[in-house]
């Protein structure tokens with residue numbers, strides 16, 4: 001496999017594609033209560049444009065795609081899109097990140113569609129706290145999605161953003177899920193991507209503090225080897241079926257092995273989560289460029305990639321990080 005290597009010697013193999021900026025929740029760390037100003041429909045990449053982009057990237061060595069958003073399952077046509085992606089030779093892994101509100105009834109289709117794993121966002125096991133965080137009373141539907149994922153044996157990661165004053169009491173109950181469930185529970189540092197729904201941090205829960213909290217209840221928790229290009233520090237509690245990950249998303253400890261690209265719903269091509277987009281792929285496709293010219297443009301961008309999230313943030317032209325994560329995809 002000829003895989004494109006960036007200017008820091010990192011092979012690029014993974015695309016995170018945000019298929020929509022629309023969402024049916026209003027998680028306070030992601031967007032303000034009134035929501036964000038959605039991109040007008042004609043400015044969104046079409047499914048056909050997304051498929052063509054993925055085919056081009058697969059020819060450049062990308063073999064793993066994660067569909068994210070916004071909430072992927074609110075965009076009409078996603079199941080047909082998944083069907084098309086499943087036909088692409090060389091695309092080894094199709095994964096999805098979802099909030100789980102609409103997902104449970106679709107899970108029986110996942111295996112046939114080649115979906116290799118699902119990241120389900122769940123910050124709490126308490127219905128009232130779920131409402132306080134997401135501003136919607138949808139806990140039961142999300143839990144049904146979790147149960148369906150288990151029933152159909154779809155490898156699952158539960159993503160939980162740890163926020164002081166909101167859900168730190170959930171760290172241990174979430175970790176307890178790994179006792180009997182074959183699931184990876186991942187605790188994520190909060191990042192400032194909240195669509196200007198800015199809020200005061202009472203106390204920042206970084207990865208060290210999260211680990212210390214876990215150690216109080218589980219002194220025997222031990223480190224697992226981290227897979228290559230992993231964004232999480234991985235652990236297991238003795239005797240538990242599942243595993244625990246801690247993602248230092250704000251501290252940015254994982255940039256040295258970063259193998260990922262991002263494309264936003266309106267086609268901004270990002271070589272780092274913290275950059276403000278290096279070009280717009282939708283514009284290139286709509287200008288009528290052929291695949292070779294688009295490939296050349298992507299290659300170019302990868303030869304000027306920031307070393308890490310701090311450098312990318314410093315190079316931004318549109319100011320401080322404040323866009324909603326639903327326009328980036330996490």
Ligand code: SAM
Pocket residue numbers: 023029030068069070071072097098099119120121159160161188189190191192193194249325326329330
């Ligand atoms: N709507 C889907 C979901 O929530 O799973 C997919 C998109 S969401 C933007 C992707 C991930 O980003 C979720 O796991 C969410 O918890 C995480 N996220 C959103 N805003 C964040 C923030 N400010 N800091 C850390 N993680 C965030």
Ligand code: SF4
Pocket residue numbers: 023024025026027030031069070071099121325326
């Ligand atoms: Fe929607 Fe996901 Fe953002 Fe929550 S984190 S508002 S579910 S896009």
